[in-house]
Amino acid sequence: xxxxxxxxxxxxxxxxxxxxxxxxxxxxxxxxxxxxxxxxxxxxxxxxxxxxxxxxxxxxxxxxxxxxxxxxxxxxxxxxxxxxxxxxxxxxxxxxxxxxxxxxxxxxxxxxxxxxxxxxxxxxxxxxxxxxxxxxxxxxxxxxxxxxxxxxxxxxxxxxxxxxxxxxxxxxxxxxxxxxxxxxxxxxxxxxxxxxxxxxxxxxxxxxxxxxxxxxxxxxxxxxxxxxxxxxxxxxxxxxxxxxxxxxxxxxxxxxxxxxxxxxxxxxxxxxxxxxxxxxxxxxxxxxxxxxxxxxxxxxxxxxxxxxxxxxxxxxxxxxxxxxxxxxxxxxxxxxxxxxxxxxxxxxxxxxxxxxxxxxxxxxxxxxxxxxxxxxxxxxxxxxxxxxxxxxxxxxxxxxxxxxxxxxxxxxxxxxxxxxxxxxxxxxxxxxxxxxxxxxxxxxxxxxxxxxxxxxxxxxxxxxxxxxxxxxxxxxxxxxxxxxxxxxxxxxxxxxxxxxxxxxxxxxxxxxxxx
Amino acid sequence: xxxxxxxxxxxxxxxxxxxxxxxxxxxxxxxxxxxxxxxxxxxxxxxxxxxxxxxxxxxxxxxxxxxxxxxxxxxxxxxxxxxxxxxxxxxxxxxxxxxxxxxxxxxxxxxxxxxxxxxxxxxxxxxxxxxxxxxxxxxxxxxxxxxxxxxxxxxxxxxxxxxxxxxxxxxxxxxxxxxxxxxxxxxxxxxxxxxxxxxxxxxxxxxxxxxxxxxxxxxxxxxxxxxxxxxxxxxxxxxxxxxxxxxxxxxxxxxxxxxxxxxxxxxxxxxxxxxxxxxxxxxxxxxxxxxxxxxxxxxxxxxxxxxxxxxxxxxxxxxxxxxxxxxxxxxxxxxxxxxxxxxxxxxxxxxxxxxxxxxxxxxxxxxxxxxxxxxxxxxxxxxxxxxxxxxxxxxxxxxxxxxxxxxxxxxxxxxxxxx
Numbered sequence: 001x002x003x004x005x006x007x008x009x010x011x012x013x014x015x016x017x018x019x020x021x022x023x024x025x026x027x028x029x030x031x032x033x034x035x036x037x038x039x040x041x042x043x044x045x046x047x048x049x050x051x052x053x054x055x056x057x058x059x060x061x062x063x064x065x066x067x068x069x070x071x072x073x074x075x076x077x078x079x080x081x082x083x084x085x086x087x088x089x090x091x092x093x094x095x096x097x098x099x100x101x102x103x104x105x106x107x108x109x110x111x112x113x114x115x116x117x118x119x120x121x122x123x124x125x126x127x128x129x130x131x132x133x134x135x136x137x138x139x140x141x142x143x144x145x146x147x148x149x150x151x152x153x154x155x156x157x158x159x160x161x162x163x164x165x166x167x168x169x170x171x172x173x174x175x176x177x178x179x180x181x182x183x184x185x186x187x188x189x190x191x192x193x194x195x196x197x198x199x200x201x202x203x204x205x206x207x208x209x210x211x212x213x214x215x216x217x218x219x220x221x222x223x224x225x226x227x228x229x230x231x232x233x234x235x236x237x238x239x240x241x242x243x244x245x246x247x248x249x250x251x252x253x254x255x256x257x258x259x260x261x262x263x264x265x266x267x268x269x270x271x272x273x274x275x276x277x278x279x280x281x282x283x284x285x286x287x288x289x290x291x292x293x294x295x296x297x298x299x300x301x302x303x304x305x306x307x308x309x310x311x312x313x314x315x316x317x318x319x320x321x322x323x324x325x326x327x328x329x330x331x332x333x334x335x336x337x338x339x340x341x342x343x344x345x346x347x348x349x350x351x352x353x354x355x356x357x358x359x360x361x362x363x364x365x366x367x368x369x370x371x372x373x374x375x376x377x378x379x380x381x382x383x384x385x386x387x388x389x390x391x392x393x394x395x396x397x398x399x400x401x402x403x404x405x406x407x408x409x410x411x412x413x414x415x416x417x418x419x420x421x422x423x424x425x426x427x428x429x430x431x432x433x434x435x436x437x438x439x440x441x442x443x444x445x446x447x448x449x450x451x452x453x454x455x456x457x458x459x460x461x462x463x464x465x466x467x468x469x470x471x472x473x474x475x476x477x478x479x480x481x482x483x484x485x486x487x488x489x490x491x492x493x494x495x496x497x498x499x500x501x502x503x504x505x506x507x508x509x510x511x512x513x514x515x
Numbered sequence: 516x517x518x519x520x521x522x523x524x525x526x527x528x529x530x531x532x533x534x535x536x537x538x539x540x541x542x543x544x545x546x547x548x549x550x551x552x553x554x555x556x557x558x559x560x561x562x563x564x565x566x567x568x569x570x571x572x573x574x575x576x577x578x579x580x581x582x583x584x585x586x587x588x589x590x591x592x593x594x595x596x597x598x599x600x601x602x603x604x605x606x607x608x609x610x611x612x613x614x615x616x617x618x619x620x621x622x623x624x625x626x627x628x629x630x631x632x633x634x635x636x637x638x639x640x641x642x643x644x645x646x647x648x649x650x651x652x653x654x655x656x657x658x659x660x661x662x663x664x665x666x667x668x669x670x671x672x673x674x675x676x677x678x679x680x681x682x683x684x685x686x687x688x689x690x691x692x693x694x695x696x697x698x699x700x701x702x703x704x705x706x707x708x709x710x711x712x713x714x715x716x717x718x719x720x721x722x723x724x725x726x727x728x729x730x731x732x733x734x735x736x737x738x739x740x741x742x743x744x745x746x747x748x749x750x751x752x753x754x755x756x757x758x759x760x761x762x763x764x765x766x767x768x769x770x771x772x773x774x775x776x777x778x779x780x781x782x783x784x785x786x787x788x789x790x791x792x793x794x795x796x797x798x799x800x801x802x803x804x805x806x807x808x809x810x811x812x813x814x815x816x817x818x819x820x821x822x823x824x825x826x827x828x829x830x831x832x833x834x835x836x837x838x839x840x841x842x843x844x845x846x847x848x849x850x851x852x853x854x855x856x857x858x859x860x861x862x863x864x865x866x867x868x869x870x871x872x873x874x875x876x877x878x879x880x881x882x883x884x885x886x887x888x889x890x891x892x893x894x895x896x897x898x899x900x901x902x903x904x905x906x907x908x909x910x911x912x913x914x915x916x917x918x919x920x921x922x923x924x925x926x927x928x929x930x931x932x933x934x
Binding site: 015018019022026039040041042043044045046049051052055056064065066067068069070072073074076077080096100103118164168171172173174175176314315316317318319322325390391392393394395396397398399400402403404405406407408409410411413414418421422424425431432433435452454455456457458459460461462463464465467468471 | 518519520521522523524526531533534535536537538539540541573575576577578579580581582583584585586587588589590591592593594595596598599600601602603604605606627628629630
């Protein structure tokens, strides 16, 4: 291929240069790599605006809440003090796909960011199965706008404080507002608005039915009543929205809004490695292609390499800079390695990956992007070579043992174990406590009982749990109990009534809980 | 591929302003405490700037159900150097098992720290404070006027031309001027009609000539004359202003040590800042006294170092004189704040009381006395206590014993009283 003239030799960006880059990258991305994207909407913003965008946690327009203000103040403080740089970009899963670019970036960085966000993340949003099933990119902006207006309206009607405390409580349960094993219905702002009134009426009526106390024949033994809910419920917010006895219709609607937004973020929480890895993998390839075609000059390509190296820097576990595994590093390493396994498989690769060693690499990475989430992606594709390169090792920290034990390192005996344990580390249902609604006392004091099933004897963080109990109480408005269960036996009980929260330990004599 | 590049830089950057305000509102109690602390700690010349506020992280946390410490926790870490399978590592001290609790705030600080800007700082500092008993007094010849419409005038600038009024006037004038002519025309027309169609007599020609002249006269009446033009009239209306004057009376006698003077100045700095910020047009009169009282300017009040004995009444005398000369009570709200260590020339205190009761207090809206002394109840305090009952609304006194008291006392004196 004959070399073309660089788009620009300057390091200052211009709108013309950005457009030229967008066009060239789009051409390569589509023709050479078959990246399928939503249309791009690139917005140039200043540092202050970037801090604004940060604080609305990735929603283009958010409803008002003090916690976003807190987020803003944190970012501002740390940025001013130089603790953190701001991200070069921020991208929103919407159609068109909105990407915010910082004006401070130089031209090379802008090109990198366009490749990274507008083609990497964008195609991931469009292609990955979790996003396809859980979110609706074309409806989200409208929905969030609807939510914001509705909440503002509620504030006018019912007072800011009432709405704020309600949102506090919903936020506390936000992570438990998702049906992990069922697909959500698509959302639409119009639909929501149209149905909202009907729903309010209908729901209230249903709830009233549920709690209607028709005098029945007395002295019926309690055991004969079917338990409610019949099966444990994992979606706390949904259950509360539908069943909390005393919530007003508008309160139910707000619970629903928070729940819907939780669903919107659910795929992102599960695809950090893949999403960043995919975007990094593509910005690396696309930028190199631009360089090979001569569209990026020698000077600028060095700048690119430096930024890229910073992005994928992984401090080691004993470094003062260590703060967990860098998703960019791991994801980039894995996608790059999939390509290597396809193109130049070693014997080891053939043993580990008989399906794709030697296969078409582009097909393979597309398949991986589309059909996996972090957990399954690692389980399927983490190769011994990547484990060796990153020198991963796994440890077991058992409070019954005096010392921490190294259970596996990067050797033949350890690859599979490291891989499994790393996958677990990205499995939300193993990293977050398993809490379900166990029983509601329909006939008794209307109390609700939650059950925490301990995994590997890991307890709840007690201080936080007590606070959350209050939030549950605020939504349910009758007594709340929580049993922390280990091996079928509850060993710690949390209780919350109108006045206080307290715990009861049952360590010495574990009582059998009825199931 | 369709794409769009939008420059958003010109658009507002204060998208988070609402959320920021909500945050400040929610933690106002904490912030107020921090502001009070900050004011007490600062040097007296350094009141107008923002402040770094810390709030216990616990109080701003957003709790969720999460895994705590303990149990069996497995983790995968990068950067293995010397470990092999089966190695046992002693737990790092203090940490126990970490894991699950991976800090979600980046660093595990105990305090949530953020910057309050100057504006917000002063807002918190002077929140809920006001000058008590402020009333609107006579319209003073101040600079606050507003323009109101006041009818129409015959002359003015083109921009104020009132088209409707002008045309209406023109029409009236045209009707008035043309009445006689129209009557003539009508009569002539009838006369003309009386002649036959083919009548070409002398008389007929005369009549038709007359008619022609009359019609020309009618046409000569102008549609719009200078005379018709009307302009909107704007008149200046003085707006009622609340004019207030604050007398700052400070004792600089020899008994006031440097520390005590600093405290007094600190009090007045706050007062001055408060007035400057919330009552822009307030005048401030600075009086310092030892055995003799002087009216001084701001600079001298805060920085001069003259001393002597103490005769408090001189200051009150001077204040009375100034009020009489410059601040008639029918147009001014008068305030006074006095700071002293409470020591006074023996025979002078009764005189002060009399002066206050008879001449000063009837004229003022509020008189605040701050005694700076670690021993209690000095001379002046005892004398003033007698006044307290007579003027409960207008007179207030507080004791200050250290820097930490200044701001609370200040707030206390000027707290907005609910009505």
